[in-house]
Amino acid sequence: MRKRFSEVSWQGKSQGNTYAEVIPTNHIITAAEEHAAPQSAGWEAARAPHTGAEDARLASLRHCSLHVVLQNIMAAGFKTAEPLEYHRSFLKENCRPDGRELGEFRPTTLNISSISTADGSALVKIGNTTVICGIKAELTMPPSDAPNKGYIVPNVDLPPLCSSRFRPGPPGEQAQAASQFIADVIQSSDLINMEELCIEKSKLCWVLYCDIMCLDYDGNLLDACMIVLLAALRNARLPEATINKETDLAEVDIQKKRHLKINRHPVGSSFAVFDDSIIIVDPTAEEESLSTALLTVVTDEEDRLCAVHKPGGTSLSGEKLQHCINRAITRNKEISKLVDKVIESMKTAK
Template sequence: MSTPTTTAPVASTSTLSASEAEALKASVFQRLHPRIYYERFLAERVRPDGRDFDAWRDVAVNVGSISTADGSSLVRLGDTTIVCGVKAEIAQPELDSPNEGFIVPNVDLPAICSSKFKPGPPTEEAQVLSDRLNEVLTAHDVLPTSSLVIHPGKAVWVLYIDATCINYDGNAFDATLIAMVAALKSTRLPRARYNEDTGKTICSRHDRVPLTLNNLPVALSFGVFNNDVLMSDLTSFEEPLMDTSVTVVLGQDGGVLSVTQAGMGGGDTLVESCIASASKRRSFLAEYIYE
């Protein structure tokens, strides 16, 4: 006699409510035809997350969340979440730069933050982000390395500024720069002195001093879709659909520190439009960056 067999129920759209079935169809269509999906939203003058073209996502900044670090921050830009810690160590300066310490910014985009990243060594995107952030922090003298000298030629501070993305939903550069600046602002270093007789550096456990920071920068990024539609603060879904990307870095006084552009779309007035929009946004971010 044969034994009856049972089969597990197979999910189908017939077992879903009408709204769930529509949501499933939209999700499948979005994955298969992302550009057409996006264009249909833009035809209604709205983005998939409900924002206007020039709207930015909410920002939240918390500092001091890592008790073992010398400075730290947690930043949320929409659903993109960055945690940053600053760790200070004492080292000898370079022979040709006896009056300069070191800053070492680094960004990690682990597999846990997004399915687009795989386990293993740092991705190219993470390395590019680290290089860009290092350029912003060093080229504009945000933290003068001369202020990290304990004793010329003998002892200096090395600041490791490590940012890790714990949830990725686009615009990691803007979010990480906010996180690094906030972490540096919260950093307190032990007061240190170099003893020439013993050749050792002595640090005070209880006497800590803040860093010397100048012209704190903020980055505002944009994308151009179909070479004519300007978007602010891109999500991870939007980023690969853009033909052109622009990042404006503004200083504490509102002056333009740098503008980077990848792609040639957007017309002759693209950079001017981005700078104008970035300046408006900077005034909103001031309370998170400068206070």
Template sequence: MTDNASIFQRLHPKVYFERFVSANVRPDGRHFDAWRDVSANVGSVSTADGSALIRLGETTIVCGVKAEIAEPELDRPGEGFLVPNLDLPAICSPKFKPGPPTEEAQVLSDRLNEALIASDIVSLSSLCIHPGKAVWVLYVDATCINYNGNAFDAALMAMVAALKNTQLPKATFDEEYGQAICSRKTKVPLQITRTPISMSFGIFDSARIIADPTSFEEPLLDTNVSVVVDEQGDLISVTQLGLSSSGPVDTLTHCIAAAKKRRSDLEKQSFI
């Protein structure tokens, strides 16, 4: 990109983007319904009980799962805990500043928690070591190391891949001493019951549907739609953020159908 074009892009991003839209292409060369490539590196964090690194285009997120033993809640004595969190540090993008977690990171963490709980990816009852006494707490911590848009999709992929990679020490509860005892030799994989994957779309000018938006495109969008689908193609959730689209009535229907096709394509690539 020439210096003049780069300056114009920064000063007039919407006009710059509209020029590409009028030519039926996006600034990165993709069609509006095209997705960026996905790559995964699983199990590379040796200090975690499970880990994964996901690249969605240039957006890169690493996730580690750390397990601890705690007492269950009184009203749920036979259920453990799943605690997801996403960090968007200043190092990953100029848009984020040093300091406490940003509102965007907190909102994304809440949405990730909702997606994991709604999918029942790990039955909380399977995390019980002894009812009322000891359960597993799984801290699923994701950190963005390079941000180029659509962090929700990338983070959910990273969390799912890390959980699938997780193995816990075989644990029993000693009634005499009143504590859980973990084996140093035997580890047991998590019981994964469902694998949710999200596909996100942006709505530009209330009409144009854009798949997998980049960090440049995100601020220009009226609406963001995220569709979470499982391995059977069943719908887990649909979230719409931003202004209500005044475009075609079948916008959500289009996004759901496109998400299911994308999920099927990822399955064929043996990514998930």
């Protein structure tokens, strides 16, 4: 009735057809299965042990598989023991361990309106690095030094859930540096006309709290933060707000909402320097830790240079810096096209 076999394959011809199947290890063949299977010489051979040429072929396959496994183990050991030399062995061939070329960015994906309770939101993935941004608009008094302007408050959060390198508690140095970088770019790039956020001079204005959280960290945080902020701001809508002349209180009409007017589209492009000479784009977390310098270049859609961020490390020649700027200009066009496409698809869906 039932027969137990180890994992084998059978091949044979019956009535002009060729059959091939793998029987799992310890599979119990029922009488129905035995009756349904083609009763051919190939089927009978599957019941018997492999001999001769078949044994030699299987032995060769096992040897090749073992060789591949040993190579993988040796490569993993080399990567763990000498990570820098491991990366250098790839860089010498003008490629990287993940298969990319030196000037190739990881796949970038974008989703907007990711948070239904926010006034504007977006989610961006660059490779494994994933960040989400939610914008919350609140009414407040304008700052005393700019009574006719509103303002934007960016905040970057790197929680422990995104990487084991981050710990619970107050914002670390990297998170604070990222928040300050975003704030500087907003100011230097003329991203938004802050006067449009003012409702009445010295009395009422909008403040936009842009909370950016990293969900998965694998390097190139600043690029992801810039893209997700730009997409979230373009997705944001503010209700109509006025001041009642009789009561001198703010009144908000949530039925009337408007999009923000975005003046510029700044996009960051990050680079890592190896051995003071080799420059790669979009570094992973491991590549960042092994590099001798990091550089982020921000340009807008008109090819203007908005910001250059270089937190220490080795110096760069003018020629190499210009190379990075040129690549950043190309990257801006790619990201601007992606953002436009996603926003247009949202309009079409509505």
